Amino acid sequence: MWDPGGAHKTQNKVYITLRFLRMEQTFFSLPMAYLGAFLAVRGIPSIRVLLLIFTALFFIRIAGMTNDNLADRFIDARNPRTMTRPLVTGAITVQDAYLFIIIGLIGYFVSAFFINIIAFTLSPLGALIIMTYPYMKRHTALANYQIASIQGLSVMAGAIAASGIHGPLYIIYRIPWFFVFATIFWAIGFDLYNHIPDIDYDKTHNLHSFAVLLGGKSLAFAGLNQVLSVSLAVGADIFYKLYLISYISTALHGLIMLIAFILARKQDYGRAFHYNIYASVVLALGIIIDAALGFPKF
Template structure:
């Protein structure tokens, strides 16, 4: 019955809004965006850029999560696990939701405008990927990869913001691709922890995910994606000639993901889901500090 977006009516309005937006989950994407920024320039990016990256992700998360809740409100109302979500209970109204989406998108586009013209030019693509996810899961299990790609786009967005205005070849060359794809496979794994408990309900309501597609094998598929993620992260440590701290935190990142998988195997999907926040922060911090200090490559 765990639900990261549920909130009891007796709680304060601020608490309910934060639960509705699941703001703590910003820590899935923000560390990875900073990882992309630091790796792309191999130094500490401008503080102005780091602040703008934060605001861009903060606002687009408001728009994306509100849109997801808005699209799913009738489905959530029938699912015992999600019946306490604020749009279902009416604590947050549909009018409030549209206002939050407008504020979120406006803040996102304004933030990208002040980053650089390239970031602003491609920002609609990021918004499109984020805003179409709740509708894609009505048609294909690959919606899991769509939402996972949003985390990968965070790495790319951080890199583009830090690199600035250069030729496409220059940006492609400096993009930390190993960590882009490591992030996508990592996110696919933990996203399934949110879908596996709803397999029966989602099948009855014709909602698609790899959980509904694979059934009892979904958890194994999640683990396989996370093994691939850790492998790519270690490959990134090697290819980008990172120091011992990056290797150590990549190892710890993998250990946390293994712990999360064990928790999920035991049925504790809520705790397993949130363990991945710790995994994200650990991996990103190690690489950020490594780059900032200029530690020698192994």
């Protein structure tokens, strides 16, 4: 019955709002955005860029998560696992939700504008991918890959933010594509930990995910994607000529994912899901230290 967005109506309003927005999950994407930024410039980006990356992700997180909750409020109201979500209980009103979305999108676009012209030009595409996700799962299991691509886009966004003063071809060259795809496969794995407990409910209500599509094989599919993720991350360490710190962080990243997978096999999906926050921080930190020290030679 674990639910990352559940809260009792009697709890503190600030706590309820944080649960509603699931702000701790920013740490899935923020470290990967910084990984992309540091690796793109092969050094330390400006404080201005790093702050704007944070605010852009912070605000689009508010808009995207609120939109997800708003789109799913009637579905969540019928699911025993999600009945305590604030928009279901009335602790957060529909009017509050629309206000959060407006604030989130304005903050996101303003941040992108001040990053650079390329980031601002591409920002509507990022918003479109994020804001359409809750509707995709009504139609196709590929919605899992859509939400995973959002994590991959965070790596791209960080690289574009840090190197966007240059031309498009230079930016494309500087985007660490190995890590983009490693992040997508990693995200598929941990996203399924959120869907597997709802297989029966989703089948009944015609909602789509790879958990519904694969049934009892969905956990193995999650593990396969995470093995692909670690393999690509190791390939990235080699391709970008990173140093020992990156190899250690990649190994620890894989170890944490393995622990999460073991927890998921024991049906401890809550801890399995949140262990991936640690995996993100550990991987990114190693790459960031290497880049800051100037070790990448690519």
